[in-house]
Amino acid sequence: VAISGITSLNSDQAIEMAADGICRCFCGDRARRDRLDPGVSWGSTDVDVLEEIDESPFQAPQVAGRISYSIMADQPLRGAPIRQGELWWLSTEDRVDQVSFSLHVNGFSFELEAEQCITSVSLSPFALVRNCKFQSSCPNLNLSDFKIFKVSLFTQGVCYYFGVKGGDEHEAEDLRLRWVLDVSQVMRVVTLSVFPPFNISCEPLVLVPSTARRLMAGYLLHHNDGFIVSVLYCELHPHSEDKAKLAIYENEACQTPVMDIYVTERSICCEKVGINCSCFSIEEHQFSTRTLAERKLWLRAISNLKVKLQNRAPIPSMEDLCNFRSSIKEHLATIKPARAPSDPLLQRCHWRPRHAAAVEVRPPPLPPQGDSSAMQPPTPLMLKPRLPSAGEDDLFGPLATIQSADPEASKREPAPLTTQVPPHVLSIEQQANLPVQTCSRSSKDCLPAPAG
Numbered sequence: 001v002a003i004s005g006i007t008s009l010n011s012d013q014a015i016e017m018a019a020d021g022i023c024r025c026f027c028g029d030r031a032r033r034d035r036l037d038p039g040v041s042w043g044s045t046d047v048d049v050l051e052e053i054d055e056s057p058f059q060a061p062q063v064a065g066r067i068s069y070s071i072m073a074d075q076p077l078r079g080a081p082i083r084q085g086e087l088w089w090l091s092t093e094d095r096v097d098q099v100s101f102s103l104h105v106n107g108f109s110f111e112l113e114a115e116q117c118i119t120s121v122s123l124s125p126f127a128l129v130r131n132c133k134f135q136s137s138c139p140n141l142n143l144s145d146f147k148i149f150k151v152s153l154f155t156q157g158v159c160y161y162f163g164v165k166g167g168d169e170h171e172a173e174d175l176r177l178r179w180v181l182d183v184s185q186v187m188r189v190v191t192l193s194v195f196p197p198f199n200i201s202c203e204p205l206v207l208v209p210s211t212a213r214r215l216m217a218g219y220l221l222h223h224n225d226g227f228i229v230s231v232l233y234c235e236l237h238p239h240s241e242d243k244a245k246l247a248i249y250e251n252e253a254c255q256t257p258v259m260d261i262y263v264t265e266r267s268i269c270c271e272k273v274g275i276n277c278s279c280f281s282i283e284e285h286q287f288s289t290r291t292l293a294e295r296k297l298w299l300r301a302i303s304n305l306k307v308k309l310q311n312r313a314p315i316p317s318m319e320d321l322c323n324f325r326s327s328i329k330e331h332l333a334t335i336k337p338a339r340a341p342s343d344p345l346l347q348r349c350h351w352r353p354r355h356a357a358a359v360e361v362r363p364p365p366l367p368p369q370g371d372s373s374a375m376q377p378p379t380p381l382m383l384k385p386r387l388p389s390a391g392e393d394d395l396f397g398p399l400a401t402i403q404s405a406d407p408e409a410s411k412r413e414p415a416p417l418t419t420q421v422p423p424h425v426l427s428i429e430q431q432a433n434l435p436v437q438t439c440s441r442s443s444k445d446c447l448p449a450p451a452g
Contacts, residue, residue: 065251068349107123121153125190125191189345192339200216200217201216234287238305239315243263244264
Protein backbone atom coordinates (compact mmCIF):
# COMPACT_ATOMS: atom_id res chain seq x y z
CA VAL A 1 0.00 0.00 0.00
CA ALA A 2 1.47 3.36 -0.92
CA ILE A 3 0.77 7.00 -0.24
CA SER A 4 -0.28 9.06 -3.17
CA GLY A 5 -1.83 12.44 -3.93
CA ILE A 6 -4.50 12.76 -6.58
CA THR A 7 -4.00 14.92 -9.66
CA SER A 8 -6.92 15.89 -11.87
CA LEU A 9 -6.81 16.98 -15.51
CA ASN A 10 -5.35 20.36 -14.55
CA SER A 11 -2.00 20.34 -12.83
CA ASP A 12 -3.07 23.05 -10.36
CA GLN A 13 -5.93 20.91 -9.01
CA ALA A 14 -4.07 18.63 -6.61
CA ILE A 15 -5.98 17.16 -3.73
CA GLU A 16 -4.16 15.38 -0.96
CA MET A 17 -6.15 13.11 1.31
CA ALA A 18 -5.72 12.09 4.95
CA ALA A 19 -6.00 8.44 5.90
CA ASP A 20 -8.61 7.37 8.43
CA GLY A 21 -8.94 4.38 10.70
CA ILE A 22 -11.16 2.25 8.50
CA CYS A 23 -9.21 2.83 5.29
CA ARG A 24 -6.68 0.22 4.25
CA CYS A 25 -5.26 2.46 1.58
CA PHE A 26 -2.83 5.30 2.23
CA CYS A 27 -3.73 8.81 1.19
CA GLY A 28 -1.96 12.13 1.53
CA ASP A 29 -1.84 13.66 4.97
CA ARG A 30 -1.62 17.37 4.20
CA ALA A 31 -4.94 19.21 4.15
CA ARG A 32 -5.45 21.87 1.51
CA ARG A 33 -8.42 23.87 0.36
CA ASP A 34 -10.76 21.55 -1.51
CA ARG A 35 -11.18 22.84 -5.04
CA LEU A 36 -13.66 20.18 -6.05
CA ASP A 37 -16.87 21.83 -4.91
CA PRO A 38 -20.18 20.11 -5.64
CA GLY A 39 -22.01 22.71 -7.71
CA VAL A 40 -21.38 21.01 -11.01
CA SER A 41 -23.58 19.30 -13.55
CA TRP A 42 -23.42 15.54 -13.67
CA GLY A 43 -20.15 14.37 -15.17
CA SER A 44 -18.80 17.90 -15.71
CA THR A 45 -15.16 18.67 -14.94
CA ASP A 46 -15.90 22.37 -14.42
CA VAL A 47 -15.86 23.41 -10.79
CA ASP A 48 -18.42 25.67 -9.20
CA VAL A 49 -19.47 26.35 -5.65
CA LEU A 50 -22.69 24.71 -4.51
CA GLU A 51 -23.36 27.46 -1.99
CA GLU A 52 -23.67 30.14 -4.65
CA ILE A 53 -27.21 29.34 -5.74
CA ASP A 54 -29.94 31.95 -5.66
CA GLU A 55 -33.13 31.04 -3.89
CA SER A 56 -36.34 32.62 -2.75
CA PRO A 57 -36.42 34.73 0.43
CA PHE A 58 -36.14 32.78 3.63
CA GLN A 59 -39.29 31.81 5.51
CA ALA A 60 -39.01 30.85 9.14
CA PRO A 61 -39.88 27.16 9.62
CA GLN A 62 -42.05 25.70 12.32
CA VAL A 63 -40.02 22.75 13.62
CA ALA A 64 -41.60 20.91 16.52
CA GLY A 65 -39.90 18.20 18.52
CA ARG A 66 -36.78 16.32 17.56
CA ILE A 67 -36.20 15.31 13.93
CA SER A 68 -34.27 12.07 13.44
CA TYR A 69 -33.46 9.98 10.39
CA SER A 70 -32.17 6.49 9.77
CA ILE A 71 -28.85 6.20 7.92
CA MET A 72 -28.96 2.45 7.38
CA ALA A 73 -27.44 1.57 4.02
CA ASP A 74 -30.29 -0.77 3.00
CA GLN A 75 -32.84 1.98 2.27
CA PRO A 76 -34.39 1.71 -1.21
CA LEU A 77 -32.78 3.67 -4.01
CA ARG A 78 -34.97 6.33 -5.56
CA GLY A 79 -35.75 7.02 -9.18
CA ALA A 80 -33.94 5.95 -12.28
CA PRO A 81 -30.13 5.94 -12.34
CA ILE A 82 -28.61 9.31 -13.09
CA ARG A 83 -25.41 7.70 -14.34
CA GLN A 84 -24.32 4.20 -15.29
CA GLY A 85 -21.03 2.69 -16.32
CA GLU A 86 -18.51 -0.11 -15.93
CA LEU A 87 -16.21 -0.05 -12.88
CA TRP A 88 -13.85 -2.49 -11.21
CA TRP A 89 -14.72 -3.54 -7.68
CA LEU A 90 -11.85 -4.36 -5.30
CA SER A 91 -13.55 -6.73 -2.88
CA THR A 92 -10.36 -8.20 -1.39
CA GLU A 93 -6.64 -7.64 -1.72
CA ASP A 94 -6.32 -10.34 -4.34
CA ARG A 95 -9.59 -9.97 -6.24
CA VAL A 96 -10.84 -7.38 -8.73
CA ASP A 97 -14.15 -7.88 -10.55
CA GLN A 98 -15.79 -5.83 -13.26
CA VAL A 99 -19.23 -4.58 -12.22
CA SER A 100 -22.07 -2.58 -13.71
CA PHE A 101 -22.33 0.55 -11.54
CA SER A 102 -25.51 2.65 -11.28
CA LEU A 103 -25.62 5.98 -9.43
CA HIS A 104 -28.97 7.15 -8.03
CA VAL A 105 -30.04 10.37 -6.38
CA ASN A 106 -29.64 8.84 -2.90
CA GLY A 107 -27.09 6.04 -3.37
CA PHE A 108 -25.64 3.53 -5.78
CA SER A 109 -25.82 -0.10 -6.80
CA PHE A 110 -23.46 -2.43 -8.62
CA GLU A 111 -23.98 -5.82 -10.19
CA LEU A 112 -21.40 -8.57 -10.34
CA GLU A 113 -22.37 -10.13 -13.65
CA ALA A 114 -20.46 -13.38 -13.11
CA GLU A 115 -22.44 -14.16 -9.95
CA GLN A 116 -25.72 -12.37 -10.80
CA CYS A 117 -25.44 -10.47 -7.51
CA ILE A 118 -26.67 -6.88 -7.05
CA THR A 119 -25.49 -4.77 -4.12
CA SER A 120 -27.43 -1.59 -3.24
CA VAL A 121 -26.07 1.08 -0.89
CA SER A 122 -27.98 4.18 0.19
CA LEU A 123 -25.72 7.09 1.14
CA SER A 124 -26.00 9.37 4.15
CA PRO A 125 -24.55 12.72 5.29
CA PHE A 126 -21.93 10.75 7.24
CA ALA A 127 -20.27 9.27 4.19
CA LEU A 128 -17.38 10.45 2.03
CA VAL A 129 -15.69 9.72 -1.27
CA ARG A 130 -12.01 10.22 -2.03
CA ASN A 131 -9.23 9.01 -4.28
CA CYS A 132 -6.68 6.47 -3.15
CA LYS A 133 -3.94 4.24 -4.47
CA PHE A 134 -3.12 0.61 -3.74
CA GLN A 135 -0.09 -1.59 -3.97
CA SER A 136 -1.37 -5.14 -3.76
CA SER A 137 0.64 -7.76 -1.90
CA CYS A 138 -0.66 -10.42 -4.27
CA PRO A 139 1.96 -11.23 -6.95
CA ASN A 140 -0.70 -12.18 -9.50
CA LEU A 141 -2.55 -8.85 -9.28
CA ASN A 142 -1.25 -5.63 -10.80
CA LEU A 143 -3.21 -2.54 -9.74
CA SER A 144 -0.96 0.01 -11.40
CA ASP A 145 -3.35 0.26 -14.36
CA PHE A 146 -6.30 1.24 -12.11
CA LYS A 147 -7.27 4.67 -10.82
CA ILE A 148 -9.02 3.85 -7.56
CA PHE A 149 -11.46 5.74 -5.35
CA LYS A 150 -13.31 4.70 -2.22
CA VAL A 151 -16.79 5.33 -0.84
CA SER A 152 -16.69 5.22 2.94
CA LEU A 153 -19.64 5.01 5.34
CA PHE A 154 -17.24 5.87 8.15
CA THR A 155 -19.71 5.90 11.04
CA GLN A 156 -20.70 2.33 10.17
CA GLY A 157 -17.21 1.02 9.43
CA VAL A 158 -18.04 0.12 5.81
CA CYS A 159 -15.91 1.00 2.81
CA TYR A 160 -16.19 0.20 -0.91
CA TYR A 161 -13.26 0.46 -3.33
CA PHE A 162 -13.75 0.97 -7.05
CA GLY A 163 -11.31 1.42 -9.91
CA VAL A 164 -11.44 2.75 -13.45
CA LYS A 165 -9.32 2.10 -16.52
CA GLY A 166 -8.59 4.32 -19.49
CA GLY A 167 -6.70 4.31 -22.74
CA ASP A 168 -3.90 6.19 -20.98
CA GLU A 169 -3.24 7.67 -17.55
CA HIS A 170 -4.69 11.04 -18.55
CA GLU A 171 -7.99 9.49 -19.65
CA ALA A 172 -8.20 7.32 -16.53
CA GLU A 173 -7.69 10.35 -14.28
CA ASP A 174 -10.44 12.19 -16.09
CA LEU A 175 -12.82 9.25 -15.74
CA ARG A 176 -12.13 8.87 -12.02
CA LEU A 177 -12.58 12.60 -11.44
CA ARG A 178 -16.03 12.51 -13.03
CA TRP A 179 -17.14 9.55 -10.91
CA VAL A 180 -15.82 11.09 -7.69
CA LEU A 181 -17.56 14.40 -8.36
CA ASP A 182 -20.85 12.72 -9.18
CA VAL A 183 -20.81 10.52 -6.07
CA SER A 184 -19.91 13.52 -3.88
CA GLN A 185 -22.78 15.47 -5.45
CA VAL A 186 -25.20 12.72 -4.40
CA MET A 187 -23.91 12.97 -0.84
CA ARG A 188 -24.44 16.74 -0.86
CA VAL A 189 -28.01 16.37 -2.12
CA VAL A 190 -28.82 13.77 0.55
CA THR A 191 -27.34 16.02 3.25
CA LEU A 192 -29.25 19.10 2.15
CA SER A 193 -32.53 17.18 1.94
CA VAL A 194 -32.76 16.51 5.69
CA PHE A 195 -32.14 20.09 6.88
CA PRO A 196 -35.09 22.41 7.51
CA PRO A 197 -34.79 25.88 5.97
CA PHE A 198 -33.00 28.19 8.40
CA ASN A 199 -30.45 30.97 8.68
CA ILE A 200 -27.53 30.93 11.10
CA SER A 201 -28.39 33.39 13.86
CA CYS A 202 -26.09 35.47 16.03
CA GLU A 203 -28.74 37.22 18.11
CA PRO A 204 -30.05 35.71 21.37
CA LEU A 205 -33.72 35.00 21.96
CA VAL A 206 -35.30 37.63 24.18
CA LEU A 207 -37.60 35.17 25.94
CA VAL A 208 -34.90 32.53 26.53
CA PRO A 209 -32.30 33.75 29.05
CA SER A 210 -29.99 30.81 28.39
CA THR A 211 -29.26 32.22 24.92
CA ALA A 212 -28.08 35.61 26.19
CA ARG A 213 -24.40 34.89 25.44
CA ARG A 214 -24.95 33.28 22.06
CA LEU A 215 -22.25 33.79 19.44
CA MET A 216 -23.88 31.83 16.62
CA ALA A 217 -26.56 29.18 16.35
CA GLY A 218 -27.98 26.95 13.64
CA TYR A 219 -29.02 23.44 12.77
CA LEU A 220 -26.42 20.68 12.57
CA LEU A 221 -26.72 16.97 11.94
CA HIS A 222 -25.54 14.98 14.94
CA HIS A 223 -24.66 11.30 14.69
CA ASN A 224 -26.47 9.64 17.60
CA ASP A 225 -25.31 6.08 17.08
CA GLY A 226 -24.47 3.70 14.26
CA PHE A 227 -27.74 4.13 12.35
CA ILE A 228 -29.56 7.28 13.55
CA VAL A 229 -28.83 10.98 13.05
CA SER A 230 -30.74 13.92 14.50
CA VAL A 231 -31.19 17.45 13.23
CA LEU A 232 -30.34 19.49 16.33
CA TYR A 233 -30.10 23.22 16.97
CA CYS A 234 -26.59 24.03 18.17
CA GLU A 235 -25.61 27.26 19.91
CA LEU A 236 -21.99 28.28 20.44
CA HIS A 237 -21.18 30.20 23.62
CA PRO A 238 -17.98 32.17 24.32
CA HIS A 239 -15.20 31.01 26.61
CA SER A 240 -15.68 31.27 30.34
CA GLU A 241 -12.72 30.50 32.57
CA ASP A 242 -11.25 27.26 31.17
CA LYS A 243 -13.91 26.15 28.69
CA ALA A 244 -16.40 27.20 26.02
CA LYS A 245 -19.77 25.57 25.46
CA LEU A 246 -21.81 24.22 22.58
CA ALA A 247 -25.40 24.09 23.83
CA ILE A 248 -27.63 21.72 21.88
CA TYR A 249 -31.44 21.93 21.72
CA GLU A 250 -34.12 19.96 19.95
CA ASN A 251 -35.04 22.91 17.73
CA GLU A 252 -34.59 26.63 17.28
CA ALA A 253 -37.09 27.48 20.03
CA CYS A 254 -34.36 26.49 22.51
CA GLN A 255 -36.93 25.21 24.99
CA THR A 256 -35.78 21.58 25.22
CA PRO A 257 -32.04 21.16 25.86
CA VAL A 258 -30.46 17.92 24.67
CA MET A 259 -26.91 18.20 25.98
CA ASP A 260 -23.95 20.53 26.41
CA ILE A 261 -20.56 19.88 24.82
CA TYR A 262 -17.67 21.69 26.46
CA VAL A 263 -14.63 22.76 24.48
CA THR A 264 -11.29 23.18 26.22
CA GLU A 265 -7.87 24.13 24.91
CA ARG A 266 -7.10 20.41 24.54
CA SER A 267 -10.33 19.42 22.79
CA ILE A 268 -9.88 17.74 19.42
CA CYS A 269 -11.93 19.50 16.75
CA CYS A 270 -11.25 18.51 13.16
CA GLU A 271 -12.87 18.10 9.77
CA LYS A 272 -13.45 14.83 7.98
CA VAL A 273 -11.33 14.85 4.84
CA GLY A 274 -13.20 13.88 1.71
CA ILE A 275 -14.28 15.38 -1.61
CA ASN A 276 -16.98 17.96 -0.78
CA CYS A 277 -17.47 16.43 2.69
CA SER A 278 -19.12 18.73 5.24
CA CYS A 279 -18.54 16.56 8.32
CA PHE A 280 -16.49 17.52 11.36
CA SER A 281 -16.03 16.24 14.88
CA ILE A 282 -15.70 17.64 18.39
CA GLU A 283 -14.07 14.92 20.44
CA GLU A 284 -16.28 11.83 19.96
CA HIS A 285 -19.26 13.79 18.57
CA GLN A 286 -19.76 13.69 14.79
CA PHE A 287 -21.51 16.62 13.08
CA SER A 288 -22.41 17.61 9.55
CA THR A 289 -23.32 21.02 8.16
CA ARG A 290 -25.36 21.88 5.09
CA THR A 291 -22.41 23.17 3.08
CA LEU A 292 -18.63 23.30 3.14
CA ALA A 293 -18.75 27.05 3.83
CA GLU A 294 -20.83 26.51 6.96
CA ARG A 295 -18.44 23.84 8.20
CA LYS A 296 -15.55 26.25 7.72
CA LEU A 297 -17.41 28.90 9.73
CA TRP A 298 -18.19 26.58 12.65
CA LEU A 299 -14.64 25.25 12.85
CA ARG A 300 -13.16 28.71 12.57
CA ALA A 301 -15.32 30.01 15.44
CA ILE A 302 -14.44 27.01 17.63
CA SER A 303 -10.76 27.37 16.74
CA ASN A 304 -10.81 31.04 17.78
CA LEU A 305 -12.31 30.07 21.13
CA LYS A 306 -9.58 27.48 21.66
CA VAL A 307 -6.93 30.12 20.98
CA LYS A 308 -8.49 32.41 23.57
CA LEU A 309 -8.53 29.54 26.06
CA GLN A 310 -4.87 28.79 25.38
CA ASN A 311 -3.96 32.44 25.94
CA ARG A 312 -6.03 32.63 29.14
CA ALA A 313 -8.13 35.46 27.73
CA PRO A 314 -10.55 37.13 30.17
CA ILE A 315 -14.26 36.38 30.03
CA PRO A 316 -15.69 38.55 27.23
CA SER A 317 -17.90 41.46 28.14
CA MET A 318 -21.16 42.31 26.40
CA GLU A 319 -19.24 44.75 24.20
CA ASP A 320 -16.83 41.96 23.24
CA LEU A 321 -19.77 39.70 22.39
CA CYS A 322 -21.17 42.35 20.06
CA ASN A 323 -17.82 42.57 18.27
CA PHE A 324 -17.63 38.77 17.95
CA ARG A 325 -21.14 38.64 16.50
CA SER A 326 -20.34 41.40 14.02
CA SER A 327 -17.36 39.43 12.71
CA ILE A 328 -19.49 36.31 12.28
CA LYS A 329 -22.20 38.27 10.50
CA GLU A 330 -19.67 39.66 8.05
CA HIS A 331 -18.63 36.14 7.15
CA LEU A 332 -22.26 34.99 6.92
CA ALA A 333 -22.95 37.75 4.41
CA THR A 334 -20.57 36.04 1.98
CA ILE A 335 -22.37 32.67 2.22
CA LYS A 336 -25.45 32.04 0.14
CA PRO A 337 -27.65 29.16 1.34
CA ALA A 338 -27.98 26.14 -0.87
CA ARG A 339 -31.25 25.02 -2.36
CA ALA A 340 -32.46 21.87 -0.64
CA PRO A 341 -34.71 19.20 -2.20
CA SER A 342 -38.31 19.39 -1.09
CA ASP A 343 -38.39 15.76 0.06
CA PRO A 344 -35.94 14.22 2.59
CA LEU A 345 -33.94 11.43 1.00
CA LEU A 346 -33.59 9.51 4.27
CA GLN A 347 -36.26 7.62 6.14
CA ARG A 348 -37.70 9.40 9.18
CA CYS A 349 -37.46 7.58 12.49
CA HIS A 350 -38.15 8.20 16.17
CA TRP A 351 -35.22 8.74 18.50
CA ARG A 352 -35.44 6.87 21.78
CA PRO A 353 -32.44 7.21 24.12
CA ARG A 354 -31.16 3.96 25.50
CA HIS A 355 -31.60 3.54 29.23
CA ALA A 356 -29.78 1.01 31.36
CA ALA A 357 -32.04 -1.82 32.45
CA ALA A 358 -33.02 -1.68 36.11
CA VAL A 359 -31.61 -4.44 38.29
CA GLU A 360 -33.70 -5.61 41.22
CA VAL A 361 -31.73 -6.69 44.28
CA ARG A 362 -33.68 -8.70 46.84
CA PRO A 363 -32.50 -9.15 50.44
CA PRO A 364 -31.94 -12.69 51.74
CA PRO A 365 -34.96 -14.31 53.42
CA LEU A 366 -35.20 -14.01 57.20
CA PRO A 367 -34.90 -17.22 59.22
CA PRO A 368 -38.05 -18.51 60.94
CA GLN A 369 -38.77 -17.48 64.52
CA GLY A 370 -37.22 -19.72 67.17
CA ASP A 371 -34.65 -21.23 64.81
CA SER A 372 -31.19 -21.46 66.31
CA SER A 373 -29.78 -20.08 63.07
CA ALA A 374 -31.27 -16.71 64.02
CA MET A 375 -28.19 -16.20 66.16
CA GLN A 376 -25.96 -16.52 63.09
CA PRO A 377 -24.99 -13.45 61.08
CA PRO A 378 -26.89 -13.12 57.78
CA THR A 379 -25.33 -14.82 54.79
CA PRO A 380 -23.88 -12.22 52.41
CA LEU A 381 -25.22 -11.96 48.86
CA MET A 382 -22.93 -13.61 46.35
CA LEU A 383 -23.06 -13.46 42.57
CA LYS A 384 -22.04 -16.76 41.03
CA PRO A 385 -21.19 -17.11 37.34
CA ARG A 386 -23.38 -19.41 35.33
CA LEU A 387 -21.52 -22.54 34.34
CA PRO A 388 -22.12 -23.86 30.81
CA SER A 389 -24.18 -26.98 30.60
CA ALA A 390 -23.27 -30.04 28.56
CA GLY A 391 -23.05 -29.28 24.86
CA GLU A 392 -23.12 -25.49 25.46
CA ASP A 393 -20.33 -23.11 24.57
CA ASP A 394 -18.70 -21.26 27.44
CA LEU A 395 -19.62 -17.66 26.62
CA PHE A 396 -18.22 -16.29 29.82
CA GLY A 397 -14.64 -17.53 29.50
CA PRO A 398 -12.58 -19.13 32.27
CA LEU A 399 -13.43 -18.42 35.87
CA ALA A 400 -11.16 -16.05 37.72
CA THR A 401 -8.89 -17.51 40.37
CA ILE A 402 -7.52 -15.81 43.46
CA GLN A 403 -3.77 -16.01 43.74
CA SER A 404 -1.85 -15.63 46.95
CA ALA A 405 0.68 -12.83 47.33
CA ASP A 406 3.11 -15.42 48.75
CA PRO A 407 5.19 -16.77 45.81
CA GLU A 408 5.86 -19.99 47.73
CA ALA A 409 2.18 -20.66 48.38
CA SER A 410 1.65 -22.45 45.07
CA LYS A 411 4.50 -24.89 45.87
CA ARG A 412 3.09 -26.08 49.18
CA GLU A 413 0.52 -28.85 49.47
CA PRO A 414 -3.03 -27.60 50.00
CA ALA A 415 -4.29 -27.81 53.57
CA PRO A 416 -6.70 -30.72 54.19
CA LEU A 417 -10.34 -29.89 54.73
CA THR A 418 -11.45 -30.10 58.37
CA THR A 419 -14.61 -29.52 60.30
CA GLN A 420 -12.78 -28.25 63.38
CA VAL A 421 -14.35 -25.07 64.72
CA PRO A 422 -11.94 -22.24 65.65
CA PRO A 423 -11.76 -21.61 69.40
CA HIS A 424 -13.21 -18.10 69.14
CA VAL A 425 -16.37 -19.29 67.33
CA LEU A 426 -19.19 -20.76 69.42
CA SER A 427 -20.98 -23.84 68.22
CA ILE A 428 -24.73 -23.93 67.70
CA GLU A 429 -25.28 -25.76 71.01
CA GLN A 430 -23.15 -23.24 72.93
CA GLN A 431 -25.00 -20.31 71.35
CA ALA A 432 -28.36 -21.83 72.33
CA ASN A 433 -27.29 -21.92 76.02
CA LEU A 434 -26.32 -18.23 76.13
CA PRO A 435 -28.42 -16.07 78.52
CA VAL A 436 -30.93 -13.69 76.97
CA GLN A 437 -29.55 -10.17 76.80
CA THR A 438 -31.76 -7.17 77.43
CA CYS A 439 -31.33 -3.55 76.43
CA SER A 440 -32.48 -0.50 78.38
CA ARG A 441 -32.79 1.71 75.28
CA SER A 442 -36.06 2.15 73.48
CA SER A 443 -36.58 1.03 69.91
CA LYS A 444 -36.61 4.67 68.78
CA ASP A 445 -33.02 5.10 69.90
CA CYS A 446 -31.79 2.21 67.81
CA LEU A 447 -31.16 3.21 64.25
CA PRO A 448 -30.29 0.68 61.58
CA ALA A 449 -26.70 0.59 60.45
CA PRO A 450 -26.00 2.11 57.04
CA ALA A 451 -26.06 -0.32 54.15
CA GLY A 452 -22.71 -1.76 53.06
